[in-house]
Amino acid sequence: MKTWVKAVIIIFAILIVLIIAGSIAFNKINSNLENLVLIQIDDVDLGTVEDGLYMGSYSVFPVSVDVEVEVSNHVITSILITKHDNGQGTPAEVIIDDVILAQSIDVDSISGATYSSKVKLLAIKDALSNIG
Secondary structure: OOHHHHHHHHHHHHHHHHHHHHHHHHHHHHHHHHHHHHOOOOOOOHHHOOOEEEEEEEEEOOEEEEEEEEEEOOEEEEEEEEEEEOOOOHHHHHHHHHHHHHOOOOOOOOOOOHHHHHHHHHHHHHHHHOOO
16 A cells, blocks of 8 residues: 555545544533532522631633632622633623622523633632632
């Protein structure tokens, strides 16, 4: 068999493997994100949260968020996103203002950034739920 034919066969086999691996990865990401939408987020009772700065995080591939939540007199005074890994989720960062205004994580997701919104809310919940 000629060398160029072997090369074409090898390249074709590599392409097939890459297509299969890409399809598996794509399906896994979609499954993760579909399951994320189904997660119910219970609100946090701020009356039980003492003054302080609380760290929280949540990650569902491909979205990962770390936050710092500051509480004073049982009121969320600030939320800082210290890490946000997702190229398309920046519009969801306005959900932070919604949480502070509502003093609740029971707020609507940002249209067009549902997954990032949900991950941010879950990171805030993580910060305020893992106290003590």
